[in-house]
Amino acid sequence: MNDDEQRQGAQGEPDFEEQLRELLAEDAYTIQPSPAPYPAIRRRGVVERRRRVAAAGAVLVTLAAMPVGAYALSGGGSGGGVATTPTPSVSATRVPSPTPSPTPSGPARPATDGQLLDGITFERAADGLEKCLAYQRSGAMAGDTDPGTPQDYGIVLAMRSTGDSNTPGDGMYVVAVREKPEEIYLICNIKNGETQGITGFGNDADVIPDEGPVLIDPNGGKLYQQSLLDRGNWKLPFRWAVIGSVRPSVAKVTVSYGDSSAEAVLDHGRFVASGVLNQQVTLAPHVKGYDADGKLVYDSDEDKYYQRTLP
Known part of the structure; x- marks a missing residue:
């Protein structure tokens, strides 16, 4: 090989490496991610987590469908683990939900x-929750903490889930809460009788000093938005829901979203609102809270921790 050929070869190697890095970066959003530890139910650093939640949600929503959601239960009691960025894996496969014990x-x-x-009975919702917990315990997405049994939980919401380019196929969402030893919310997604995703998070209502009387849970965004891949082209009509916490001073919560609106159900310090969207939107749900005298005490447009626009 002469000097010119050697120089051309040396120049070609960096170009190949650069192309490879670009391809890997693109594939990170299309290949199936490996399991990540179940969230942070630890309250340390909550303020910063809420400030970053919109950006983090935009990244997570672009990931391809995975056996379970962005998080899985991790140990540590009140000191649990922190959320970590999923590491892509080219060999991850979906494992059928085991038969609940x-x-x-x-x-x-x-x-x-x-x-x-959407016609979902309590029995069907309870069966879905049991499948999600059994899936967690089975080792398919096991962490250091036993998620408990269905009797430890109360069902807060059950509704249909709309498939999109990120997670094709319609299914069902079940939202449940466990009060003790620490309040934990679970959002389970089930399709064709199999667990598709489990997201878990704690109640941050008493953590942020300047938090208002209504807290819209930032981890519940999947209940009111579709994949970033489908931005501007959502599948309609779309069943949406907003969940969160309220202080005792709040007597009423209303939510407006695109062409739909709803008055939330208040359930033991929590609120749940839902509706059906028939138009494409760019703004997140607008939430308002009122006291017993009808005075406005919370407006999400004035909440510095709430992301008003969709990713």
């Missing part, structure tokens, strides 16, 4: 029948 009793019913939507 019998439990002494099921979860508690929601405060109203209006929290069971």
